[in-house]
Amino acid sequence: xSYAQRGMDWVRALPKPAKIVLWVLFLVFLFALPLLNxxxxxxxxxxxxxxxxxVSTYVLVALGLNIVVxxxxxxxLGYVGFYAIGAYTVGVLSSLHGSWPWLWTVPVxxxxxxxxxxxxxxxxxxxxxxxxxIVTLGFGEIVRLTLVNSQWLNGAQGISNIPRPPGAxxxxxxxxxxxxxxxxxxxxxxxxxxxxxxxxxxxxxxxxLSVILLVLLFDKxxxxxxxxxxxxxxxxxxxxxxxMGVPTFRFKLLAFALxxxxxGLSGALFAGKAGFISPDSFVLLLxxxxxxxxxxxxxxxxxxxxxxxxxxxxxxxxxRDFADFRVLVFGLALMLLAIFRPQGILPPRRAVRAIEADxxxxxxxxxxxxx
Amino acid sequence: MSEAFKDEPVMEINPDVDIAPEPVGGPIxxxxxxxxxxxxxxxxxxxxxxxxxxxxxxxxxxxxxxxxPNGAGKTTCFNVMTGxxxxxxxGVRYLGKPLGKRKKFQITKLGIARTFQNIxxxxxxxxxxxxxxxxxxxxxxxxxxxxxxxxxxRREEAEGLARAMELLEFMGLRGKANELARNLPYxxxxxxxxxxxxxxxPQLLCLDEPAAGFNPAExxxxxxxxxxxxxxxxxxxxIEHDMKLVMGVTDRIVVLEFGRKIAEGxxxxxxxxxxxxxxxxxxxEEDAS
Numbered sequence: 001x002s003y004a005q006r007g008m009d010w011v012r013a014l015p016k017p018a019k020i021v022l023w024v025l026f027l028v029f030l031f032a033l034p035l036l037n038x039x040x041x042x043x044x045x046x047x048x049x050x051x052x053x054x055v056s057t058y059v060l061v062a063l064g065l066n067i068v069v070x071x072x073x074x075x076x077l078g079y080v081g082f083y084a085i086g087a088y089t090v091g092v093l094s095s096l097h098g099s100w101p102w103l104w105t106v107p108v109x110x111x112x113x114x115x116x117x118x119x120x121x122x123x124x125x126x127x128x129x130x131x132x133x134i135v136t137l138g139f140g141e142i143v144r145l146t147l148v149n150s151q152w153l154n155g156a157q158g159i160s161n162i163p164r165p166p167g168a169x170x171x172x173x174x175x176x177x178x179x180x181x182x183x184x185x186x187x188x189x190x191x192x193x194x195x196x197x198x199x200x201x202x203x204x205x206x207x208x209l210s211v212i213l214l215v216l217l218f219d220k221x222x223x224x225x226x227x228x229x230x231x232x233x234x235x236x237x238x239x240x241x242x243x244m245g246v247p248t249f250r251f252k253l254l255a256f257a258l259x260x261x262x263x264g265l266s267g268a269l270f271a272g273k274a275g276f277i278s279p280d281s282f283v284l285l286l287x288x289x290x291x292x293x294x295x296x297x298x299x300x301x302x303x304x305x306x307x308x309x310x311x312x313x314x315x316x317x318x319x320r321d322f323a324d325f326r327v328l329v330f331g332l333a334l335m336l337l338a339i340f341r342p343q344g345i346l347p348p349r350r351a352v353r354a355i356e357a358d359x360x361x362x363x364x365x366x367x368x369x370x371x
Numbered sequence: 372m373s374e375a376f377k378d379e380p381v382m383e384i385n386p387d388v389d390i391a392p393e394p395v396g397g398p399i400x401x402x403x404x405x406x407x408x409x410x411x412x413x414x415x416x417x418x419x420x421x422x423x424x425x426x427x428x429x430x431x432x433x434x435x436x437x438x439x440p441n442g443a444g445k446t447t448c449f450n451v452m453t454g455x456x457x458x459x460x461x462g463v464r465y466l467g468k469p470l471g472k473r474k475k476f477q478i479t480k481l482g483i484a485r486t487f488q489n490i491x492x493x494x495x496x497x498x499x500x501x502x503x504x505x506x507x508x509x510x511x512x513x514x515x516x517x518x519x520x521x522x523x524x525r526r527e528e529a530e531g532l533a534r535a536m537e538l539l540e541f542m543g544l545r546g547k548a549n550e551l552a553r554n555l556p557y558x559x560x561x562x563x564x565x566x567x568x569x570x571x572x573p574q575l576l577c578l579d580e581p582a583a584g585f586n587p588a589e590x591x592x593x594x595x596x597x598x599x600x601x602x603x604x605x606x607x608x609x610i611e612h613d614m615k616l617v618m619g620v621t622d623r624i625v626v627l628e629f630g631r632k633i634a635e636g637x638x639x640x641x642x643x644x645x646x647x648x649x650x651x652x653x654x655x656e657e658d659a660s
Contacts (some may be wrong), residue, residue, distance in 0.1 A: 225517035236493035244507025
């Protein structure tokens with residue numbers, strides 16, 4: 001049992017009020033992270049707020065991909081396609097062929113990703129395993145090549161001047177300064193609460209973090225239901241699931257569509273922050289990194305894939321000097337992981353689910369739920 | 372509870388737990404009338420004729436044995452009945468209506484459930500979750516209901532949990548509800564498969580060699596289990612190699628050989644049928660007596 005798991009167990013054993021306080025403190029810490037300027041963790045070479053935003057998009061993408069790969073067991077190697085479709089929908093509507101505000105384009109981006117997910121899934125989810133991986137790999141490349149070659153989408157030049165998320169300048173938040181060796185509140189280096197500017201990276205991180213929390217809640221609620229069981233049954237044995245009354249095709253398509261939605265949402269966030277997108281932003285390597293995040297962390301466990309996304313997104317930024325080697329390092333790390341811990345760093349844990357199931361059973365017996 | 376079962380050498384079931392099928396499939400025929408008819412089914416794989424004009428029927432409330440030597444087409448017959456294969460000609464009628472081109476999950480929802488010759492549980496899900504997937508066959512909670520925890524979701528979860536626990540209790544697996552299916556002993560896995568199939572509230576339960584790999588004591592318990600299941604309101608179709616088990620538990624027997632039906636009747640009739648003895652029982656009969 002790893003330290004992370006022991007920590008989780010310790011938290012789980014706490015009484016409920018203490019748990020809530022701890023969670024709130026943890027959330028405050030997460031939101032304050034870019035202001036704390038904690039030595040060593042904070043990236044020295046690039047704006048920490050921006051780095052945290054990048055990591056957040058990885059986390060979001062990993063959560064979406066986890067539904068497809070981790071829960072439903074569908075190996076999707078073209079996930080970057082949905083990310084691109086989300087980003088380009090925002091770009092096209094807000095800058096290239098329209099002047100919608102960013103916020104309005106987000107639901108459309110999610111919808112466009114959803115539709116593309118269904119259009120890709122409906123014919124291809126009839127093939128299984130490796131074949132599906134190849135088809136989705138092709139999809140990711142087709143999306144990119146279409147972007148490169150479409151004049152209507154401005155080809156390789158991409159789309160610039162994408163508007164930023166709507167903000168307001170409400171108050172200033174100070175940050176901490178560690179230059180003297182101890183933390184000192186630095187009133188000269190402040191962040192305006194909710195001003196989305198070019199140099200104000202931190203609000204983007206706050207936005208992304210809030211979106212992640214919503215997606216996490218959604219993920220938890222849906223996974224812990226008939227839908228989640230149907231996905232897992234399909235992953236474990238598709239034929240048996242079908243013969244136990246699970247409409248597997250429908251549930252695979254659902255997983256694909258929901259995954260695509262979250263991918264599109266991440267793309268929309270990315271476009272809103274970057275202000276400029278081009279086909280180069282959506283290369284195959286990104287799909288591979290997304291998959292790596294899910295697999296490294298532990299497919300099927302939402303906390304695992306978050307950890308995986310942090311590993312994949314954060315370390316190259318922290319150790320920028322070695323960024324050129326990151327593919328090499330990832331390759332080695334993946335090989336080692338495949339040999340020594342093929343289930344990922346934090347694989348799904350049944351013990352936790354057993355505790356939850358016991359709680360439900362108790363409620364059922366004590367409450368005498370009439371059914 | 373779980374401790375008590377660890378030292379249990381032979382499976383213990385709790386036959387008093389009410390596991391009768393939920394009224395989900397609409398009107399059902401009366402006891403003793405035809406529940407399912409296999410009508411002149413022929414199935415060809417290229418040049419191989421796996422089933423050759425096979426016809427038989429199953430009456431509601433009976434235990435029908437489907438026997439035959441290896442490769443006779445017993446499991447293939449199951450696969451046609453549960454929608455895995457489409458017959459080349461002929462068809463299957465359930466409650467008088469043809470199954471047609473219904474999908475596998477739709478046939479399960481109609482009321483035909485099965486187990487597998489090689490155990491095919493959802494290995495990385497708990498015993499309870501395995502059974503709940505079966506109960507879910509008649510549920511309709513989707514993303515919307517789950518996301519907003521609508522009353523439908525709450526009701527179906529509570530119902531599903533209650534029924535799943537009853538089935539586990541019945542099978543003597545209650546104490547292992549939260550064990551991963553793959554970590555269960557072999558005998559428990561076999562019973563969990565039956566529980567999962569029963570969870571779909573089938574009218575017809577098809578058991579594909581449920582006694583495979585069991586010792587005589589376990590086989591005796593299994594016979595008792597199958598009878599109890601029938602008494603709780605299920606109709607059972609049993610594929611089995613073990614003659615003693617088939618003869619002891621079934622009401623009628625259908626014998627297949629090389630994809631053709633060669634005999635049908637009561638266990639005693641089938642036992643004395645020369646064609647059956649020649650095809651299959653000849654060797655076994657001598658061994659047994």
